[in-house]
Amino acid sequence: MTLLHLRQRSGYLFLGVMLGHILLISAQVNSRSGVPVLEAVTFGIFSEIQRGVSTGVSGARGVWGGYVGLRNLKSENDALKRQLAAAEVAAQEQRAQVDRVRSLEQLLELRDRSNLQTAAAEIIGAAASPDFRTVTINKGTRDGLRPDMSVIAPAGVVGRIVVPSARAAKVQLLIDRNAAVGAIVERSRAQGVIVGSGDERLRMEYVSEVFDVVAGDLIVTSGIDGIYPKGFAIGRVETVEKSGSAYKRITVKPAVDFSALENVLVVLTPTAAREAAQGPSQ
Amino acid sequence: MKSVGIIVAVAVALALQTTLGRFVPAGTIAVDLVLVVVVYVALTSGPGIGLLTGTFAGLVQDALSSNVIGIGGLAKTIVGFLAGILGTQFIVAQSLPRFVVFFGATVAHAIVFMGLYMLLDLRHFGAPYAAVAGQAVGNAVVGVVAFQVVELLPGAVERRRSQRTRLRR
Numbered sequence: 001m002t003l004l005h006l007r008q009r010s011g012y013l014f015l016g017v018m019l020g021h022i023l024l025i026s027a028q029v030n031s032r033s034g035v036p037v038l039e040a041v042t043f044g045i046f047s048e049i050q051r052g053v054s055t056g057v058s059g060a061r062g063v064w065g066g067y068v069g070l071r072n073l074k075s076e077n078d079a080l081k082r083q084l085a086a087a088e089v090a091a092q093e094q095r096a097q098v099d100r101v102r103s104l105e106q107l108l109e110l111r112d113r114s115n116l117q118t119a120a121a122e123i124i125g126a127a128a129s130p131d132f133r134t135v136t137i138n139k140g141t142r143d144g145l146r147p148d149m150s151v152i153a154p155a156g157v158v159g160r161i162v163v164p165s166a167r168a169a170k171v172q173l174l175i176d177r178n179a180a181v182g183a184i185v186e187r188s189r190a191q192g193v194i195v196g197s198g199d200e201r202l203r204m205e206y207v208s209e210v211f212d213v214v215a216g217d218l219i220v221t222s223g224i225d226g227i228y229p230k231g232f233a234i235g236r237v238e239t240v241e242k243s244g245s246a247y248k249r250i251t252v253k254p255a256v257d258f259s260a261l262e263n264v265l266v267v268l269t270p271t272a273a274r275e276a277a278q279g280p281s282q
Numbered sequence: 283m284k285s286v287g288i289i290v291a292v293a294v295a296l297a298l299q300t301t302l303g304r305f306v307p308a309g310t311i312a313v314d315l316v317l318v319v320v321v322y323v324a325l326t327s328g329p330g331i332g333l334l335t336g337t338f339a340g341l342v343q344d345a346l347s348s349n350v351i352g353i354g355g356l357a358k359t360i361v362g363f364l365a366g367i368l369g370t371q372f373i374v375a376q377s378l379p380r381f382v383v384f385f386g387a388t389v390a391h392a393i394v395f396m397g398l399y400m401l402l403d404l405r406h407f408g409a410p411y412a413a414v415a416g417q418a419v420g421n422a423v424v425g426v427v428a429f430q431v432v433e434l435l436p437g438a439v440e441r442r443r444s445q446r447t448r449l450r451r
Contacts, residue, residue: 010330014363017337021359024352025398046296046346053297126303128296128346129354130312130417131395135304177405197408259304 047168050125050136106154107263116229118152118265119143124168133176133196133258134159139266140167148227150267156233156255157181157221158264169266173258174202174234182225183234185211186218194219194234194252202235204250211248213240219252229271288323288331292339295319296346312413313420314388316343320358321365321387321421322428325374329366336362350404357394361387377426384425388418 107120121143125136139145141164151158151171159179163170172179179196183204190211192204207213217237223230235252243249295315303312316339324332340355347354365387374380392414399405 010328010333010363010366013330014333014359017333017359018356021337021352021356025350025356025402028350028352043346046342049293049297050300053301057301123304125300128300128316128343129349130299130303130314132347132349134347136300177407198410198413 043163043170044165044168046128047125047136047140047165047170051138051168054124103154103263107265117268119145119268121151121169121264121266123261123264131198133173133179133198134162135171135173135261137169137171137264137266138167140165140169142166143266144268145169145266150228150271151264152232152267153256153261153264155257156235157228158256158258158261160227161266171264174254174256175200175258180225181228181234182222183219184222185213185237186220188212188217191222191224192250200254200258201238202252202254204237204252205247207248207250209242209246209248213237213248213250215239223271226271229267229269284327284331288319288335289338291319291323292316292335292342295339296342300346312417313424314391314417315424316340317358317361317388317391318384318421318425318428320362321384321425324362324365325369325380325383327366328370329363332362332366332369333359334362336360350399350402353395353398356398357391360394361391364390377430380426380429381422384422385418388421389414392417 119139121137121139123135124138127134137151145161145164147161147164149161151160157174159171159173159176161169162172173196174181174194175196175198177196177198181194182191183194184191185207188211190207190213192207194202194204197203204213204219215237219234219237221228221230221232221234233255235254237250238253239251241249295318299315320332320336320339323335327335336358337355340358341351343349343358344351344354365383368374368383372379374383392410396405396407396410400407
């Protein structure tokens with residue numbers, strides 16, 4: 001079919017494509033079991049592209065940084081200035097190395113402290129659409145990752161695995177609109193559900209009006225959802241308002257800075273709730 | 283040949299979106315580069331190519347986004363088709379009309395995308411007016427700049443060639 005024909009028949013084509021989309025959506029909405037095959041396969045392929053792009057961008061940044069540094073050095077005729085610039089670059093590299101080591105130490109400390117079997121992973125990509133808050137990590141089913149495994153960072157809970165491929169996995173962040181986690185206020189033990197709102201804040205829902213919750217209270221995971229281990233930090237209460245007659249409207253600032261995440265830990269150990277659900281035979 | 287170019291453009295937009303998206307804090311203005319490509323192609327190639335580009339780009343984006351596959355595709359198909367019709371019916375050659383088309387396309391996309399999710403009771407978006415307006419402005423700016431860059435490139439090459447020729451003489 002030539003482009004000319006496509007233009008002439010664009011009306012019919014439009015109707016056909018719309019019908020196809022509606023059928024596609026209907027099929028998915030009716031069957032709510034597991035991850036769609038198309039999604040898993042596409043993600044598996046694209047995660048490799050993301051890995052390549054991430055590597056390419058890192059390489060290009062390195063080359064560009066080297067080029068800029070070289071130009072600066074060439075433009076410096078004074079030998080002392082050149083030495084100073086080199087020393088500054090070295091100092092920055094060392095500072096970056098110290099930061100990286102500190103970050104890894106924090107991860108290791110968290111791993112030891114939590115007494116959970118975990119796998120460290122690096123973030124290699126973000127969501128393909130700005131309407132979703134997901135990231136891609138560089139570990140997959142080959143490293144033992146499965147759907148619904150929780151992902152944590154030294155500061156607190158990050159999210160859960162939603163689509164693992166062989167060598168990468170998609171992580172739904174807590175701030176995604178579809179994310180939810182069983183939560184408890186550490187001080188007053190008030191239980192509720194933390195849900196994402198798509199922006200930088202979380203909401204805590206289903207907290208009864210009778211419970212004592214104030215700004216600054218620490219919110220931790222309750223463990224009842226079967227995904228997240230109990231007692232990990234989610235965030236701190238920012239505002240508390242009355243919502244109707246029965247519940248409070250609570251805004252929570254996440255403990256994790258999602259825009260600065262580089263390394264995370266995937267919790268491989270199943271939670272007590274999930275083990276109980278699976279039964280003693282498994 | 284053109285279809286290969288479109289596929290490459292969508293792939294590059296997706297790669298940039300997933301790479302740059304990491305560094306954009308949640309809640310700030312988020313540009314949908316894939317939508318920009320769809321509207322650009324629709325304006326330059328007409329409704330047929332526009333809707334096919336929207337379908338392809340939207341489905342790929344859906345498949346990569348823990349999403350119901352087809353909702354983004356449907357939204358981008360409609361936007362690609364409508365932008366293509368606008369591009370053939372009206373003269374959209376100046377920056378202001380282009381800005382308006384990109385802005386309107388983003389708003390239309392958001393209405394279809396969020397409307398379908400809410401209609402199917404799959405997600406709730408609250409009152410996303412500021413976010414949609416911010417994204418519409420961002421997309422419009424990127425789209426207008428993309429047009430300017432693409433249109434200026436051949437002229438710049440020509441100017442450089444003639445300059446070289448003059449220098450040799």
